[in-house]
Amino acid sequence: MAEVKLKAVLRTDFGKGAARRTRRDNKVPAVVYGHGADPKHVALDGHALMMALKTPNVLISLDVEGKKELVIPKAVQREALRGFLVHVDFLAVKRGEKVTVEVPIHTEGELAPGGNLLEHILGALPVEAEATHIPEGVTVSIEGLEAGHTVRAGDIPLPRGTSLAVEDDAAVLQVVAAQTEAPTEEEAAAEEEAAEAAAEEGAAAEEAAETPAAEG
Known part of the structure; x- marks a missing residue:
């Protein structure tokens, strides 16, 4: 640097x-x-x-x-x-002195198809490095990762002379499943009307079934 x-x-x-x-x-x-x-x-x-x-x-x-x-x-x-x-x-x-800093986390690649989302659990990675050779950041590949996958600190490659200042198993990134969008107010009202109509039809059919047929 x-x-x-x-x-x-x-x-x-x-x-x-x-x-x-x-x-x-x-x-x-x-x-x-x-x-x-x-x-x-x-x-x-x-x-x-x-x-x-x-x-x-x-x-x-x-x-x-x-x-x-x-x-x-x-x-x-x-x-x-x-x-x-x-x-x-x-x-x-001082030159040669080790310091603890937080460095940015960059990602490369694409998640597995399916519309899943990448959650940054840590905004930056705590590392220890020589004061005059602090890395500008670390890069993590997320290529093909599926929902439920967690990238931990120990999985991240570090530049030579840099070590983690956090536990190896600390969660850094996580792939979460895409959530279904909540229905709009119009869609919710339509679904409610459809449910009420279906209930009314069911009640009418039940009533008709219980009424004895007129004798001829």
């Missing part, structure tokens, strides 16, 4: 008001922590950071007023409606 170089400035003002002022300047407030050091409160260019975060678990070479360190994003807060960045937590890492 290539490093993305970003610059940051130290923040000395804190609180909601200070954060709003930072965002008005098109910057994103963030904090850098890890390795037992005191957290650093910084601000980064909003557009540059947004582009960097398009890559999951991106490795960033962060220049904080001339002092450089490697970091990865650990928590990203976004505005609920418009999705713009509100705050980012960065974890300081």
